[in-house]
Amino acid sequence: MNTTMRRVLPAGVLLAAASLAPLNAHMTAEETLYGYSAESSRIERQWEEKMRAIPDAKNLRAYMERLSARPHNVGSDYDRDNAEWILAKFKEFGLDAHIETFSVLFPTPKERLVELVEGGPHFTAKLQEPVVTEDRTSGQTEEQLPTYNAYSIDGNVTGPLVYVNYGVPEDYDVLERHGISVKGAIVIARYGHSWRGIKPLVGAEHGAVGCLIYSDPRDDGYSGGPVFPKGPWRPRDGVQRGSVQDSAVFMGDPLTPGYGATADAKRVPLKEAQSLTKIPVLPISYADAQPLLEAIGGPAAPRDWRGGLPITYRLGPGPAKVHLKVISNWGMKMLYDVIGKIPGSSEPEQWILRGNHHDAWVNGAEDPVSGMVTVLEEARSMGELLKQGWKPKRTIIYCAWDGEEPGLLGSTEWVETHVDELRAHAVMYVNSDSNSRGFLELEGSHTLEHFMNDVARDIQDPETKLSAWKRAQLREIANATSSEERRELRERHDLRLDMLGGGSDHAPFINFAGIASLGIGYGGEDHGGIYHSIYDDFYWYTHFSDYDFVYGRALSQTGGTAVMRMADADLLPFQFTDFADDVKLYLREVEKFANQQRDEIQERNTKILEGTFEASADPRETWVTPKKEELPPHLNFAPLDNAVEAVTRSASDYQKAFERANANGGAAFSSVLLRDVNELLMQSERKLTTPEGLPGRFWYKHQLYAPGAYTGYAAKAIPAVRESLEQKKWKEAEQAAARVAQVLENEAALIADAAGKLSAAAK
Numbered sequence: 001m002n003t004t005m006r007r008v009l010p011a012g013v014l015l016a017a018a019s020l021a022p023l024n025a026h027m028t029a030e031e032t033l034y035g036y037s038a039e040s041s042r043i044e045r046q047w048e049e050k051m052r053a054i055p056d057a058k059n060l061r062a063y064m065e066r067l068s069a070r071p072h073n074v075g076s077d078y079d080r081d082n083a084e085w086i087l088a089k090f091k092e093f094g095l096d097a098h099i100e101t102f103s104v105l106f107p108t109p110k111e112r113l114v115e116l117v118e119g120g121p122h123f124t125a126k127l128q129e130p131v132v133t134e135d136r137t138s139g140q141t142e143e144q145l146p147t148y149n150a151y152s153i154d155g156n157v158t159g160p161l162v163y164v165n166y167g168v169p170e171d172y173d174v175l176e177r178h179g180i181s182v183k184g185a186i187v188i189a190r191y192g193h194s195w196r197g198i199k200p201l202v203g204a205e206h207g208a209v210g211c212l213i214y215s216d217p218r219d220d221g222y223s224g225g226p227v228f229p230k231g232p233w234r235p236r237d238g239v240q241r242g243s244v245q246d247s248a249v250f251m252g253d254p255l256t257p258g259y260g261a262t263a264d265a266k267r268v269p270l271k272e273a274q275s276l277t278k279i280p281v282l283p284i285s286y287a288d289a290q291p292l293l294e295a296i297g298g299p300a301a302p303r304d305w306r307g308g309l310p311i312t313y314r315l316g317p318g319p320a321k322v323h324l325k326v327i328s329n330w331g332m333k334m335l336y337d338v339i340g341k342i343p344g345s346s347e348p349e350q351w352i353l354r355g356n357h358h359d360a361w362v363n364g365a366e367d368p369v370s371g372m373v374t375v376l377e378e379a380r381s382m383g384e385l386l387k388q389g390w391k392p393k394r395t396i397i398y399c400a401w402d403g404e405e406p407g408l409l410g411s412t413e414w415v416e417t418h419v420d421e422l423r424a425h426a427v428m429y430v431n432s433d434s435n436s437r438g439f440l441e442l443e444g445s446h447t448l449e450h451f452m453n454d455v456a457r458d459i460q461d462p463e464t465k466l467s468a469w470k471r472a473q474l475r476e477i478a479n480a481t482s483s484e485e486r487r488e489l490r491e492r493h494d495l496r497l498d499m500l501g502g503g504s505d506h507a508p509f510i511n512f513a514g515i516a517s518l519g520i521g522y523g524g525e526d527h528g529g530i531y532h533s534i535y536d537d538f539y540w541y542t543h544f545s546d547y548d549f550v551y552g553r554a555l556s557q558t559g560g561t562a563v564m565r566m567a568d569a570d571l572l573p574f575q576f577t578d579f580a581d582d583v584k585l586y587l588r589e590v591e592k593f594a595n596q597q598r599d600e601i602q603e604r605n606t607k608i609l610e611g612t613f614e615a616s617a618d619p620r621e622t623w624v625t626p627k628k629e630e631l632p633p634h635l636n637f638a639p640l641d642n643a644v645e646a647v648t649r650s651a652s653d654y655q656k657a658f659e660r661a662n663a664n665g666g667a668a669f670s671s672v673l674l675r676d677v678n679e680l681l682m683q684s685e686r687k688l689t690t691p692e693g694l695p696g697r698f699w700y701k702h703q704l705y706a707p708g709a710y711t712g713y714a715a716k717a718i719p720a721v722r723e724s725l726e727q728k729k730w731k732e733a734e735q736a737a738a739r740v741a742q743v744l745e746n747e748a749a750l751i752a753d754a755a756g757k758l759s760a761a762a763k
C-alpha cells in the first residue's frame with residue numbers, strides 16, 4: 001500500500017496563544033541540536049553531514065532495476081530472491097543481518113468471472129491488463145498475479161446491479177433517500193475516498209451479495225492526463241489490485257490475530273477467520289465497468305456521483321443483472337523479513353528502527369521499491385560511517401518487510417512476535433513505503449513533531465534548493481484555506497505532523513505496540529495511475545517519476561538523519577509542548593464534532609416537522625424523507641479538558657527543565673541521571689496505549705490515534721470517543737472520554753516525572 005494523505009487543518013479551530021512556539025528562534029546550522037550538548041551537537045552535525053553526502057542516485061537506480069525486474073508478490077520465487085539479495089546487501093554494508101520467516105494465509109485467484117447476464121447485451125469482463133510493447137516487464141504474464149482483491153471470500157452470486165458511488169456509509173444514506181435498497185444486489189463502487197476494504201464491508205452491512213470495485217477515469221484515468229504508455233495515467237484496462245481484509249479489529253495474518261505467525265503458532269481454522277470479507281469482491285478496469293454501468297437504469301446519479309465515462313450514471317437497481325464468481329486458492333505462504341542490526345556502543349538496549357516493505361503486487365517499482373531502495377542506500381551510508389569510525393550510541397535496526405500489500409503481514413507478525421522486547425527497548429520506528437518528487441510528507445507521533453521538523457530543516461530540497469521544511473511550509477501556506485491557518489503556518493515554530501493512518505508498516509508499531517513512529521516520503525508532483533497494476537514498473541518509474549532519483553537521494557538523507565540523530569542523542573529528543581498543543585487541537589475537533597452533530601440532528605428534525613423535504617422533492621421521483629432522530633444529550637468532556645490541561649502543564653515544566661539542562665553548553669547532558677529520563681521518554685508513547693485497546697478493536701491499543709473503522713486509511717484522533725459519536729452511541733462516548741482522560745493523566749504524570757528527573761540532572 002502507499003497512502004498519500006494531505007494534512008488539513010480543520011477550519012475554524014482557534015489557536016491558543018500557547019500554541020505559538022515557545023522557541024521562536026531561527027534555526028541555523030550552528031544551532032545546538034535538541035537533546036545534545038554544544039560539544040556532542042558539533043560532533044553529531046559533522047557525522048550527519050558526512051552521511052548526507054553518501055547516498056548516490058546511480059545506486060538507487062541500479063537497486064530499483066534489480067528489485068523490480070520480475071513480479072515479486074508474497075509467495076513468488078522472486079519475492080524470496082529479493083529478500084536474499086537484500087540480506088546480502090545488508091551484510092555487505094556491514095550490518096549484522098538475518099532473515100526471519102513467518103507462515104501466513106495468502107489467497108491467490110483460482111476462478112474469476114464477471115458477466116452481464118440481463119439488462120444489456122451479454123458481456124464478459126476481460127479482467128486482464130494487456131502487455132505494452134515498449135514496457136518490457138509488462139509482458140511477464142506467467143509470473144503476474146491476476147487482477148483480484150485478496151481475502152475476498154469465495155462466492156458465486158447473481159443479482160441486480162446498484163451504483164453506490166465510493167461505497168462509504170454516507171453514500172448509502174443518499175441511496176436510502178432515493179428509496180433504493182441494495183439487499184440481494186451486487187454493488188459497483190468506484191475506488192477512492194476510503195480504503196478499498198471498506199466498500200465490501202459497508203455493502204455487506206446493507207445486504208449486498210457481491211461487490212465490484214472499479215477505477216473511474218475521473219479519479220484515476222484519462223481525466224488526469226494522457227494514459228500509459230503515452231503518459232503516466234491509468235489506461236482503460238488497468239486494474240488496481242489490493243487487499244480487502246477487514247482491518248477494523250486487527251491487522252496481519254487472519255489466522256493469528258494479535259500474535260506472531262511463527263511455525264508452531266496455533267492457528268484459527270480458516271472458516272473462523274474473522275478478517276475475510278463477508279461477500280465476494282473483485283476489482284475491474286473502467287473498460288470492463290463501462291458496459292455494466294451503461295446497463296444500469298433507475299434515477300440518474302447525483303451530480304457529484306458522476307464519473308468520467310461518457311455515459312449517464314444511474315443508480316439502479318437493475319435492470320442490469322450481473323453474475324460474479326470469485327474462487328481462491330487458500331494456501332499458506334512464507335514471508336521473508338530481512339532484519340539488519342548495527343549494535344549501539346553505549347546504549348545498546350535502546351533501539352531505533354527503520355523500515356520499508358519489499359513485496360509488491362506485481363513489479364512494484366514505485367510501490368514499494370522506490371522507498372525500499374532509499375532504505376538500502378541509507379543502510380549503506382551507515383556502513384560507510386562505521387568504517388570511518390562512527391559509533392552510534394543506540395542500536396539501529398534496518399528492516400525490509402515482506403507481505404505488506406496483503407495486510408501489513410511481515411511487519412505485523414514480526415512486531416507481534418517480538419512485542420515484549422519492543423515495548424522494553426524500542427525508541428522510535430521510521431517508515432516509508434514509496435517515493436516520488438515534491439514535498440516532504442510529515443506524519444507521525446506528535447511527541448516527535450519538534451524532532452521531525454528539525455530534521456526537515458537540515459535536508460535540501462533537490463528542485464528548489466530550499467530546505468525540505470521551508471518548501472513544505474510554503475506549500476501549506478499556498479494551500480491554506482483560512483487566514484487563521486496561514487497565520488499559524490507562518491508563526492508556529494513547527495509544522496504540525498499528520499496523524500499516521502492505517503495504510504503501511506508503521507501501524508503495528510504505533511497502533512499495536514505503542515512505539516513512537518514517523519512516516520516519511522516525498523510526493524505531490526508526480527501523478528499517474530499505475531498503482532497496484534502491472535505497469536508500476538521500472539519503465540514507468542524511469543519515464544514518469546523521480547527518474548534521476550534526486551528525491552530518492554533526499555529520502556535517504558531524511559531517513560538517515562532522523563535515525564542517526566535519535567541514535568546519538570544525549571537526551572532523547574522527544575518534546576511535549578508541541579504534543580500538548582496538538583492534543584488540545586484534537587480534543588477541540590472532537591468537541592466541535594459533537595456539537596455539530598447535535599445541531600445537524602436538530603435542524604433535520606425541524607425540516608421533517610415543517611415538511612421541507614417533501615415540498616422540495618419532485619413528486620414524479622421517489623423521495624424517502626429521513627426519520628426523526630432523538631437529540632443527543634450534552635456530553636461531559638470535562639475529564640478530557642482537565643487531562644489536556646494537565647498534559648500542557650507537565651509539558652511546560654519539562655520544557656523549563658530542558659532549558660535549564662541546556663544552559664551553559666548543556667553540561668547536564670552528560671549526567672548519569674539522564675538514563676532515567678531517557679527511560680521515561682522511551683515509554684512516553686507506550687503510556688498512550690491501553691492493554692484492552694479500543695472498543696471492539698483489541699489490536700488498536702493507542703488511545704490517541706487509529707485508522708477509522710469506516711475510513712481504513714485515514715486516521716481518527718481520540719478514536720474511542722470520535723467513533724462512538726459517529727455511531728451515535730452517546731453513553732459509550734462519555735465512558736470513552738473518561739478512559740482517554742485517564743490515559744492522558746498518566747501521560748501527564750510521566751512527563752512531570754521526566755521533568756523532575758531532568759531538573760535534578762541539571763543541578
Ligand SMILES: [Zn+2]
Pocket residue numbers: 001002357367368404433434
Ligand atoms: Zn506499499
